[in-house]
Amino acid sequence: MKQLPLPIRLDQRATFAAFVAGENGMLVEALKEMLNPASKPEPQVYLWSGGPNGKSHLLQSLCQAASEAGTRAIYLPLGEMAESDFGILENLERYAIVCLDDVHRVCGLPEWAEALFHLINRLRQSGSRLAMSANGPPDALDSALPDLASRLSWGPVYRIQPLRDGDLVDFVVRRSRRQGVVIPRDVVEYLIRFTRRDVTEMIEWVDLLDREALARQRRVTRPFIRELVASSGGRRRQATRQGH
Template sequence: MTRSPQLSLPVHLPDDETFASFYAGENMQLLAALRNLALDQGERIVYIWGAPDSGRSHLLHACCAEMNSSDAATAYLPLDMHAMMHPGYLDGLESMALVCLDNIDAVAGDKDWETSIFNFYNRRKELSDATRLIVTANAPAHQLSWALPDLASRLSWGITYRLIELDDAQKLSALQLRAELRGLKMPLEVARFLIKRISRDMPTLLNALDQLDRASITEQRKLTVPFVKETLGL
């Protein structure tokens, strides 16, 4: 479980979103940087930007899972849920081993949240053994509309990566990987059928995989195109 002051938040880190289940595609360098960060090697601040549903949250969940397995204290704040939180949740987080600020673009223009994040960065800088920090957004920091212009400069500390979306061929491989990790064999023709017949975004594809996994266990059937059609009503 993630150890953080906001345990009362309705936030659950998925057990299946780990480094092993992340299909990197063209993001091998980013994946390596995050693995190193989790091991307390290399860069200690990483800013990741990319399109919605490109896997940003998965990577943060993976980092938390990796460090939690070593009993390191981590904090994950999904800032797209900031309406359910208080900016004061950042107070004291600089003492954690890892802090993840997911979807920071959601609080751009909110002066209270920006001030809290700005102060957190400053407190962190004063520590000799500062927390490792990962921030995600849908755009580079300098392109977001901040109420505090100096916050963009704080967010540029460390290293910035763009998370490159998977193309359709890579999504096929990602889908097969996630199926394999569940103990399911997904033939290529089944993966291709899913890509063609339902939305191509990974959350939708993985939700479909959840349904297929449950149905396969219940009915003791393999993944075939007829079974997929029947289960998903396609």
């Protein structure tokens, strides 16, 4: 019998409370319901997005919430494991909740695709809950096993909707407060004019502002933002807003 995979260290900042749902409220609720078997949750949830809109954050949030509740859960970033032994997918039915990130990274590999197919079957039989993420819907993935798409679609499929500007501002303000850096709302609104409007880039900017404000003993203001944008070269992007 193969040994169970070692749990991946989770980002402690990845929590449901830290996620600004925007138009993704139904998805967040579906994941939270997995924490309470008595509520008869969906046994499987699949979420996808073509960009970095919080897939990993949500799966890690589910795992951390499960652990805090005393529920055995595991998070596996398959994109980082594609070069590893596909046998890592064995015995996962011992967990109550299994979170598989970036399944599209292994679907095109024959041995991985078959292992994933059988894992989904075993989890359904054992009563474990499964949450998966990918960069596209199940029927759009390049799979080495034709029947895999039907298994990936056994539960509800959610597309993660990108945050609107107002929701993105809320996210940055909330994130920065948790990290102990004060970024006024009007300064955040100014910042997003120079960045891609996605969660991953905004997290990088909050981390950068946190480091630079501390190193330079500066408050985060519009002039400070301008200095960092000017010195960050390729990170700067002109504000190109759809429909404006």
